[in-house]
Amino acid sequence: RSLLENVRAKVQRGLLPQWAFTDPDVFQAELERIFAKTWNFLGHESEVARPGDYVTRWIARDPVLLVRDAEGKVQAYLNSCTHRGTKLCTADFGNKKAFTCPYHGWTFNLAGELTGIVAGNKVYGKEMDRSQWSLRKIPRVESYQGMIFGSLNEHVEPLETFLGDMKWYFDLMLGRSDHGMEVRGIPQRWIIHTNWKISADNFGGDPYHTAMTHRSTVELGISPKDPMYASYGYQIVLDNGHGINIVTRRKDMNVPPFQGLPQAMWPMFERNLDPVQLDVFRNTMITVGNCFPNLSFVSPMHGTGGPDEPLTSFVNFRVWRPLTPTSIEVTSWLMVDKDAPEAFKEASYLSYVGSFGPAGTLEQDDAEIWTRVAEASQGWMTQDKDVHYNNVLNYLMGLDRVEPDPSWPGPGVAYPTCYLDAISRAFYERWIECLLDDAI
Ligand code: FES
Structure with missing residues (x-):
């Protein structure tokens, strides 16, 4: 921390230590304190114009599935299956009614709900509550002038304030x-x-x-x-x-x-x-x-x-x-x-x-x-x-x-x-x- 305070004093005088570009600890701190906390641009509304349109994006290292749902609302999910974590969708863009995981075949609809489990009743029985295994939502999604942003921080300030x-x-x-x-x-x-x-x-x-x-x-x-x-x-x-x-x-x-x-x-x-x-x-x-x-x-x-x-x-x-x-x-x-x-x-x-x-x-x-x-x-x-x-x-x-x-x-x-x-x-x-x- 004292090192960073020293950097702050330098930055205020128009100076930047060169190691700020390449230091692994600085990089880790950036992932944690900048990219996980602030707004990140995901895409433009024209890219997901119709229900079922989707694009795959990232917030730093978190894969994001940006999709227009059946009601016409833009949704952003973590692009990772809730069963074993496989990256669910690998295409850059497309149009789908549902996303089926290539590992064991779990299927999620545009609302992110788990709608299909291969041999579901036989292997899990009726007691497994499917609603607990929906795709995980990116906590905040807002847009301005068609620019869609997402944040991993539920408490981030409104996009327009940012x-x-x-x-x-x-x-x-x-x-x-x-x-x-x-x-x-x-x-x-x-x-x-x-x-x-x-x-x-x-x-x-x-x-x-x-x-x-x-x-x-x-x-x-x-x-x-x-x-x-x-x-x-x-x-x-x-x-x-x-x-x-x-x-x-x-x-x-x-x-x-x-x-x-x-x-x-x-x-x-x-x-x-x-x-x-x-x-x-x-x-x-x-x-x-x-x-x-x-x-x-x-x-x-x-x-x-x-x-x-x-x-x-x-x-x-x-x-x-x-x-x-x-x-x-x-x-x-x-x-x-x-x-x-x-x-x-x-x-x-x-x-x-x-x-x-x-x-x-x-x-x-x-x-x-x-x-x-x-x-x-x-x-x-x-x-x-x-x-x-x-x-x-x-x-x-x-x-x-x-x-x-x-x-x-x-x-x-x-x-x-x-x-x-x-x-x-x-x-x-x-x-x-x-x-x-x-x-x-
Ligand atoms: Fe997706 Fe198993 S990891 S269905």
């Missing part, structure tokens, strides 16, 4: 159209040998990396040559460790409003957003951020609008699921406005696949770098708890130098640049508070 001001920004990304968003394609999953905080921090608070890590896009003429280009906008620190960067449309850049979404959709945005949100969205080029602990998002626009390069934009959410201190499973959802024209949706999907899909250019750049951070954080020197070596990493950008901009019209503490470590500092402050708070 999201706080992030709701305002979710509205911009997810609630601007009459029928919301839909997941296009099947969410992709892949493994990266890194720590979950490295990727969450990268999306949450690190637009500074773009000019170097993604330099190939500059060399290809896809991104501007100006190394400050990703800084033009606002970094907005939100409560509970959340944060968002909004790279804004500048007058000299000749970029269309509303992230290039078709003009026919603009009246819809006026209907669904309040005037302040509408104005912010009109001038947004890119949003990128992180919802604590490990739900990141990026919403870029691509293309020139020319015949060979249609304008596209999309919203990409991804969960960095911790597997070990140095490995994560990424699940990545591509979302587009349900009301967008089909051609725009398809072009946006292809744009996503080529950029942030698992083989996308930007994704490859990031994964390579994050792997290197983890690789370089496992040795004798970097595991030292600051006894012999100075192992702190630098999160000092803008500290005591950049003041919040009170003219920002949206919620949160907004700074007038995206090249700043303010969100990263807030992320790690929340992280260390969780690890230290026995009550959480």
Whole structure:
């Protein structure tokens, strides 16, 4: 505990011990005090639109079966049979009336009730009460703007309280159209040998990396040559460790409003957003951020609008699921406005696949770098708890130098640049508070 209190003192000064990425005890504490206690993103309502639709997901190491029941309600069960614990459903998605366990054949309906036991009366008799052996429910399931979250903590605060001001920004990304968003394609999953905080921090608070890590896009003429280009906008620190960067449309850049979404959709945005949100969205080029602990998002626009390069934009959410201190499973959802024209949706999907899909250019750049951070954080020197070596990493950008901009019209503490470590500092402050708070 004194070690963690020491970490807190460092984090408050914009410093992070490198061993925080790879220390096994820290990782175990994160599973217990963060992932088992807070809200975790499970999926989008469009993925389980009809009764019987299901997807299989995880909350860290707990397998989750997310299903729309016969009454049309979304249910989340531990995806583990109550007989001997077998993982009940192994498919990523599908539609079923019931789930039959492959081990001994127990069958559960969409309400999670045990409805079938092979040779039941003969082997268990009538005295076994089947109602005691239903699937175990994930204690809390709530949704906002179609985003379904689950928590293993029965006493967790309401989802909307947890999201706080992030709701305002979710509205911009997810609630601007009459029928919301839909997941296009099947969410992709892949493994990266890194720590979950490295990727969450990268999306949450690190637009500074773009000019170097993604330099190939500059060399290809896809991104501007100006190394400050990703800084033009606002970094907005939100409560509970959340944060968002909004790279804004500048007058000299000749970029269309509303992230290039078709003009026919603009009246819809006026209907669904309040005037302040509408104005912010009109001038947004890119949003990128992180919802604590490990739900990141990026919403870029691509293309020139020319015949060979249609304008596209999309919203990409991804969960960095911790597997070990140095490995994560990424699940990545591509979302587009349900009301967008089909051609725009398809072009946006292809744009996503080529950029942030698992083989996308930007994704490859990031994964390579994050792997290197983890690789370089496992040795004798970097595991030292600051006894012999100075192992702190630098999160000092803008500290005591950049003041919040009170003219920002949206919620949160907004700074007038995206090249700043303010969100990263807030992320790690929340992280260390969780690890230290026995009550959480
Ligand atoms: Fe599922 Fe036996 S473990 S039926």
